[in-house]
Amino acid sequence: MPEATGLPAGTPAWSGTAVLADRGRVVHEESAGSADGPGSTPCGPRLRFQAASVGKQVLSVVALALQERDRLHVAEPIARWLPGLPRGFGAITLHHLLTHTAGTGHWADLPGWGPGAGPPAADALPALTVEAGLATAPGTSWRYSGPGFALAARVLEAAAGERYRDLVAGLVLVPAGMASTTSGRFPPGWADAAAGHRGGHRVPVDPGWTRIPGSGDLWTTAEDLLRYARALRSGRLLDPGTAAALWEPHVRLPVPATTASTTADAYGCGTFLGRVGGRPAWFVPGDNPGYRSLLAHPRGGDADLVVLSNDEGPGLDDAVGRALRPFADPAGPGVSAR
Structure with missing residues (x-):
């Protein structure tokens, strides 16, 4: 950990999975590394990661x-x-x-x-x-x-x-079809759950985070987060008028919050508003010991981006940039008139 990624020469190694879907169809998928080093389950869209503060939007x-x-x-x-x-x-x-x-x-x-x-x-x-x-x-x-x-x-x-955790299951996980997601259960040690790392070295994951709603309670997969995003925007979880409160700019940030892949200048309910990879978007980032995560919806289309990493390094930010390259293609997602 991290293992060889098969990415272009000079690309920083990372461990995780990134998926961009447009209208529910996967247009970019990239995975690298593994759940816990050589011989363990390879990272992929069905591996569970801690979602950290993505739970705040949930x-x-x-x-x-x-x-x-x-x-x-x-x-x-x-x-x-x-x-x-x-x-x-x-x-x-x-x-x-x-x-x-x-x-x-x-x-x-x-x-x-x-x-x-x-x-x-x-x-x-x-x-x-x-x-x-x-x-x-x-x-x-x-x-x-x-x-x-x-x-x-x-x-x-x-x-x-x-x-x-029962409210999450009944109001979000079941109606969204998120069968591989849990709230308040600590899965490290399961074959389908990723262990946290820092610079390629195992980080002890404190189970206490899993008991704190909005900060580490969710363990989920990229596939399930894509299901969640579509269910949220299609009206299966909330009436569309109610859901709009999540990404309405209720408050401006006193100073823009910037990472290598995101910039936020406002906040809705559990949701940042700004830019992801240079594109206007709402997004929910997460950072906890051993993990990084990002759920984003670029504005002006029907695309959703999920990146889950079991290493704290900068690999997630680089994966975001690669995942959003289809937007630069004239035939790519989010460009047709709707």
Whole structure:
């Protein structure tokens, strides 16, 4: 790990899989490396990877699906479902949490968090998030917060009376046909699950991430994420008018967030808005120890891009560029009039 990739000379080695589909038809597929070194399952569109923060959009879909069923409303204060919150937290709405405008901190802001520390226990996260306090008043500014999404999941559980992973299965995985995806189950060691790596060396994957909704609970395949993206945009998971709230620019980022393959200047619900590979798109990136992920929908067409990697290196960004080359072809995806 990483193994020979068969890519053009000079291309940085990587381990993962990248798939671009247009109108449901695969137009680019590339895989390299393996689940856990020589002799293990080769990477491919049916191998499970940790999706990291791709789960934030899925959590937002669950919230909006419950709103469609009149189980909650995202504009309601979360104190309705979580009584006893401190005064400042009482003004937070579910919409604030889903758009990172609640003022809650990120992992490094939690009491007891330190470099190299594993994730806090999922049951303790709400209390730790409250203990850390608010950096800004709810609704006043954008501040990325993984713990805020864990707090949102607690609201969903309280409103629906079900465990979060069961809500994901019933409202997303089953209707989208995602038979190889799980929420809240830790699959490393399974033959069809990729182990995390850093620079080609195995990274111990803390099972605690799998218990934190929106931050590591999803283990999925490229094939399943493509099914999810099409189900989401076709109305099988949400009414199209409701789904539009995911990629509506609810808040502008104070400073564009840029990686080698993406640039974000606004945020919807669990979803970044900006450019992927230089093309306007909505997208959901993920980074956790040992893994990187990206789900993207380039604007102006019917294409979806999924890249899943079990190495933290830059290979994912290079794979994005190669996957989007069909858009440069006059006969490629996303160029015909619709």
